[in-house]
Amino acid sequence: MGNRDIPVILYDNSYINDKEKDLFIRIIGMRNVLVHDYLEIEKETVYRILTENLSDLKSLLKKYMEFIMILYCFSAGMFCVDES
Incomplete structure (x- = not known):
């Protein structure tokens, strides 16, 4: 599994939408250019x-922070409520 698989997995599990998946893939591509070229x-x-x-980028970052909070709550055995 590589970096480009992550957005597809998040999309397939309904954590991000199609537009966010495509943006994430483009960000990964830009990261690769920055690192290698x-x-x-x-x-x-x-x-x-x-x-x-x-x-x-800000919108996608907000989405990731929400996902991280869900993972944190799940791993801590807590019930977290979305207050937005």
Whole structure:
């Protein structure tokens, strides 16, 4: 199992929707470019991608934090209520 499998698993188990799955896969792709081709990529390109997609990143981060809280509550044997 690789990083690209994680969004598919989350999607298949209804933790994220199709749009979030596709965004997550693109983020993983960008991470791979940054890690493996960091000498080739221009910092202006990274800055542009981040600023143009900041709202998507924040939305996805919120979703992950909710998922982490669910896992934490489950592992601690607690019942957690969504207060949003």
